[in-house]
Amino acid sequence: MKKFLIALTILLILLGMAAAHRVHISSRIGEIRVKSWFGGGKPIADGTVRIYAIKDGIEEFYLEGVTDEKGEYGFQPKIGTDAYRVEIESTDLPGHRVEEIINMTSMQSAGEGIRGETELSTYQGIIAGLGYLLGLAGIAMLYLARKKNA
Amino acid sequence: MVHISDGVLSGEVLAAGWLVTVVALALTLRRLRAEEIPKLSLTTAAFFVASLVHVPFGPTSVHLIMNGLVGVILGPLAFISVFIGLVLQAFLFGHGGITVIGVNAMNMGLSALAAYALFRMSKMKNKVQVGVLGFLAGGLAVALAVILTALVLFLAGEEFTAVAIALLIAHIPIIIIEAIIVGSIVAFLLRIKPEMLKLEVSG
Numbered sequence A: 001m002k003k004f005l006i007a008l009t010i011l012l013i014l015l016g017m018a019a020a021h022r023v024h025i026s027s028r029i030g031e032i033r034v035k036s037w038f039g040g041g042k043p044i045a046d047g048t049v050r051i052y053a054i055k056d057g058i059e060e061f062y063l064e065g066v067t068d069e070k071g072e073y074g075f076q077p078k079i080g081t082d083a084y085r086v087e088i089e090s091t092d093l094p095g096h097r098v099e100e101i102i103n104m105t106s107m108q109s110a111g112e113g114i115r116g117e118t119e120l121s122t123y124q125g126i127i128a129g130l131g132y133l134l135g136l137a138g139i140a141m142l143y144l145a146r147k148k149n150a
Numbered sequence B: 001m002v003h004i005s006d007g008v009l010s011g012e013v014l015a016a017g018w019l020v021t022v023v024a025l026a027l028t029l030r031r032l033r034a035e036e037i038p039k040l041s042l043t044t045a046a047f048f049v050a051s052l053v054h055v056p057f058g059p060t061s062v063h064l065i066m067n068g069l070v071g072v073i074l075g076p077l078a079f080i081s082v083f084i085g086l087v088l089q090a091f092l093f094g095h096g097g098i099t100v101i102g103v104n105a106m107n108m109g110l111s112a113l114a115a116y117a118l119f120r121m122s123k124m125k126n127k128v129q130v131g132v133l134g135f136l137a138g139g140l141a142v143a144l145a146v147i148l149t150a151l152v153l154f155l156a157g158e159e160f161t162a163v164a165i166a167l168l169i170a171h172i173p174i175i176i177i178e179a180i181i182v183g184s185i186v187a188f189l190l191r192i193k194p195e196m197l198k199l200e201v202s203g
Helices: A002-019 A104-109 A122-149 B010-030 B034-049 B067-093 B099-119 B126-157 B160-170 B172-192
Strands: A024-029 A032-036 A048-055 A058-066 A071-076 A085-088 A097-103 B054-057 B058-061
Touching: A002 B058, A032 A085, A032 A097, A032 B010, A058 A071, A085 A104, A097 A104, A097 A122, A122 B034, A122 B067, B010 B099, B010 B126, B034 B067, B054 B172, B058 B172, B067 B099, B067 B126, B099 B126, B126 B172, B160 B172
Parallel strands: none
Antiparallel strands: A024 A032, A032 A071, A048 A058, A048 A085, A085 A097, B054 B058
C-alpha cells in the first residue's frame, strides 16, 4: 500500500509538471502574430523566426524573418494550411530557442485565438516549486527512514 | 541564461548529457543522509528561485544561477540540488528545455562541484581566506557553466570562440554579483553557523 502511495505521489508530481509546461510564444488570428520573450519577460528582439507550414501531416518550410524590438513577428496565413510550427531563436544569447505549434483548426474554433498565455504566474510557479521540494524532501526522508529501520 | 533550450542540440549530445547526469546522480545520491535533506531542500529552493532574479544587460536579460552557492554549501550533494532545481525551473518557469535537462544539469552541476573543490582548498585557513575563496568559487561556478555551455553549443555546430565570448560578456554582471553573494554568505555562515561549511578555520 505504501509503495502504491509513493508511486501515486510520483505520478501526480509528473502529471502536475506536464500540465504546468509553458511556452514563450503567443499568437493571434488575422495576420498571425507571434511574440517571444525570455524568462524574465524581456522580449527576444532580433530573434530569428522560422515558420514551417503543416498540411496533411507534411511539414514544409514557409518563411523566415526577424522579431522586432517587442519580440513580435507577424506573417500572412497560407491558404489550406492545417498548422504552423514556429521557431524563434535568440541571436544575442546562443542556445535559447522557443518553438510552438499553431493549430489553425483549434484557433478558428476558439474564436479570438490567443494561445501560449496560459502559463502559471511567477508566484504560482514559486509556490508550486517550493511545494514540490517539500514533497520530495518528505519522500526522501521517508525512504531513508524505512531503509534505516529495515 | 546558461539554460539551453529544446531543439538546439543533437541527439548524441543530449544522450551524453543525460548519461553524465545519471552517473553523477547515482554516485552522489549514495552519499545522501537523512539529516542533510533539510539543508539540501533549502539550498535547492534558493537555487530554484534565484533564476527569477533578472539583470537586464544590453539587448538581453540574464538571471542569477547560484550554482556556486549550491556547491559551497552542499559539496558533493550539489549535483542533486542542481538537477532538481533545473527540473522545476524547466517545467514551472520554462527556463531551458526538457530534453536538455541532462546537459544543463551537467554544465551547472559539474561547475558547482568545481566551485566546491576550489572552496575546499580553504581547509585550515583563516576567515579572510575562506571568504575570498567563497568569492572566487561563486564567480568560478558561473564562468565554468558558461564555458561548458559554449562547448556544448560548439558541438551543436556553433562557433565556439564567438559563442563563449558572447555568453561570457552577457554573464559578467552575474559572475561579479554571484561572487559577492557567495563570498558574503560564506563570511556570514562562518560567523553564525560555521559547522554548515564543514571547515576547520583558525582566527
